Amino acid sequence: MRGSRRLVAPVLTVCLALAGAVAAAPAGSAGLRPLPVPEVQYCAAVLGHLPGADGASPVLGRACSWDSRADALAEADGRTRTAEQPTDRTLLLEEFKDVDYQGGVIYSFFGDAGGCDGTGYHLVNYFGVALSVSSMKGYNNCNAVHLWSTLSVEKTMDLPAPQLGGNFNDAVRELQVFHR
8 A cells, every 4th residue: 555655646746747738738720620510501402393203393403501592502403603693493482490580591492493383392301401490481473381290280371481380380391382
């Protein structure tokens, strides 16, 4: 026991000296620190109008961008766009993170055949988006939506929809956006 007590003091001295050296060392380069991750990611999907065998509109492209909805659309569309080029895709629907169109647009759907008619477009959300949608707005003649929740409940409502209600808040698995 006596020998181990003699080692405690020198070991403790070395540990404290090393701790002081680490604390006094200059901070690492700012370039080596990870950048903060933005809270908002913009996602877009380009859809064909004619439904496939499963009843859903064909997805012509999907993409997400940390920078902007325009970047997400450009990637989903598979074409490089410049600020001078107008988009030839038609905005159908925007899904918002929070009620009353707050929290940012988390998903935008675009059609390749113009706005909505009586048939409209059948859209399926990514799982992470399905669990985040709380309100939505329709555009270009898209004034109604039929919703399917992750709980296998359905309902039809008018657009814009400032809140989706109990079974659909943060639970929109798929939807049919159309004109009535």
